[in-house]
Amino acid sequence: MELPGFSVRMVTYLTIVKGWWESPQAVERAAFRLAEAVDRASETSGLRPDSVRLTLQSAPSLREAAGVAEDLGQIAEDSGVYVNAGLYSLADSMAEAASLAREGVYFSLAMTDLTWREAEALATLMNRVAEEDPVNATRLAVNLAGEPVETPYYPLSSLSTPESMVAVGLTYPNRLAAAFRAGGLKGIASAAAEAGIAALSLAKGVARELGARRVGVDLSVSPWMKESTLGLVELVAGVRLPEPGIAWGIRRVNEAVREAALRLGGDVVGFNSVQLPVAEDLKLKARVSEGDTTARDLARLAGVCLAGLDMAAVPYEPRRVAGLILEVGAYARAKGAPLGVRLIPLEDVEPGDRVALGRFGELPVMPV
Secondary structure, three states: OOEOOEEEEEEEEEEOOOOOOOOOHHHHHHHHHHHHHHHHHHHHHOOOOOOEEEEEOOOOOHHHHHOOHHHHHHHHHHHOEEEEEEEEEOOOOHHHHHHHHHOOOEEEEEOOOOOHHHHHHHHHHHHHHHHHOHHHHHHEEEEOOOOOEOOOOOOOEOOOOOOOEEEEEEEOHHHHHHHHHHHHHHHHHHHHHHHHHHHHHHHHHHHHHHOOOEEEEEOOEOOEEOEOHHHHHHHHHOOOOOOOOHHHHHHHHHHHHHHHHHHHHHHEOOOOOEOOEHHHEHHHHHHHHOOOOOHHHHHHHHHOOOOOOEEEEEEOOHHHHHHHHHHHHHHHHHHOOOOEEEEEEEOOOOOOOEEEOHHHOEEEEOOO
16 A cells, blocks of 8 residues: 555565476466465555566576467466566567567566667667557666666566565655655655665565565665656756756765665665656656657766666667667766666657557657
8 A cells, every 4th residue: 555655666576487488387376476475465564565576587588488478478467466587688589579578578688789780779679669569668678787687677677696585666756855845865865764664574574475585675766657756856956857957966866865775784676766767757758748858868867867768759760769778878887887778769750749658648759
């Protein structure tokens, strides 16, 4: 359930399910066991997550994962648990990537060389997935670090060790905005730490039910519609996107969140950073609709936030979309951080057009 000022955005179980690409019934058992564990832990803790997620270890290849895509999609539908099939190489075919996304399965692709050729291949793949259905493109992200990222957030969530983990994330931009008005950056840090401790009580309960040894909370500031991360950032920065000074505001919020993360010590996982997914933030959608904000503006913000370019719809111009990926990749290498890119590049659209995106509502197309 939703608590005053924040809610638990998700509970994600990152675990090894042996040979799931050969026996998807093992995934079905894991998903229903997870759903039951969350139900029991929610009753005890008084916290109920907005979503429940199961992150599997990567299959030997995307081809093998795609071979059971339909089964995984059905399991997700029957159990109410989102499924992530892991992290894969670009060497696999586009058709297989499209089949996973089509069935509702999340996954990520590793970018390793940071070259035009690699970026253009990714741009083409994202376009093919988006043209079939723009919603499908929301299930695929480019991992610019090329290494697994243990986070509850999809699609980048991936298992890096043989040890299972229960991880949780939060929805709390409005809580942090109120805390900033009352107590400045220290107020944000205290509010984030308090919410993180509360969410960890649910994670520990689920871990006990499942026999998992590790738990963690990702304190990232992630939006959901009226819970606007951009609203918090603009409040702290004192300017509107894309005015100069917005990156400084993001940096200040990040510093406060990282202070909160230090208070929680070893129970923190993932990114712990500002997130700006366009499709999930009503204020960010409004700024894009005003016509002053470009995809490159958001890409540049990757220098100070988790992924400055996320859930954005753009016209499909292969070279320019590839250039956006490379720009965020350059920030990822400079920061040594596991940034990601999730784009919805479409043909026959222009800036100002709107794209129907299922539960995310309508998404304005923005200029590159």
